[in-house]
Amino acid sequence: MAERRHADLVAETTRSNAATSALAASWRRSLVKHGLDPADTRDPARVSGDDLARRRERMEPFLSVADPQLDQLYNLVGLSGCNVLLTDAQGVVLAQRVSDGDAGQFREWGLWQGADWSESAQGTNGIGTCLADGRPVTIHRDEHFHTRNIGMSCMDAPIWGPDGGLIAALDVSSARADQTERYNRLIAAQVAQTARAIETTFFRASFPDARIIVAQQDDADAAMLLAVDKDDLAIGATRAARRLLGLEREGAFRPRPAADLLGRGDDQAGGFERAERAAVTRALARADGNMSAAARALGIGRATLYRRMAKLGIGDK
Incomplete structure (x- = not known):
């Protein structure tokens, strides 16, 4: 009965013109754009073992940087019944940390390596909606689109690559029925901090011969880094630094004098x-x-x- 009520609520909310929240927008995408049914109880699809191996191989430099941070995050939240997941930009789970005691529950829910948690496949959920919106999200229990997922809480943050593009999502999911929204906020803050640490470390590793400058920043939740070569030309920038400095949003950009970008340039005379x-x-x-x-x-x-x-x-x- 609770599942039916939830499905009805999702349908009613997506039909309402007054529903303008980010959650309502995600529900609407799930129902209208992706054609999903909130009452669908099928398990999340999983990619093949060969596909998963290829995805992990492509991401190996990134995963080697992320692994220590996943261990550290799991040490903080694992004992409270949480599962730590790292996905690629398509929402496929590439790595996880989970206790033996909680593994069965998470495997039953499909929160497991190789599972596709994109919004187009699973509707509103922590991983998929984080990737779709490009921002940290918390999807608590009945905020999920599918009724089969309303027993979990998911706290997620995006990770941006050194080219400014979205590269991964970091997720902590809870199997506890007594998980409170207040506790979710504490976990969400830790997830965001860990995502920033992974992004920063991978950016530095991607420009091993460059000097890394931390740009002046007001946003404490963003990694604003600039890679500068031996000629003092900026050759790389994180997503947040690109936005701050007016650089190309994604991809390679024309090298520019770092002093110009950082507001320390003068006219060319002399x-x-x-x-x-x-x-x-x-x-x-x-x-x-x-x-x-x-x-x-x-x-x-x-x-x-x-x-x-x-x-x-x-x-x-």
């Missing part, structure tokens, strides 16, 4: 002189004031170095 002054000053600092060593590092003679210093006003009192 640019070479400033660059030369900076190079000489750095060489002297690295050589601890030894003129011969600084000249060798710059590839010039000692007399030339003195002349350049005099022109640039370096060392003047």
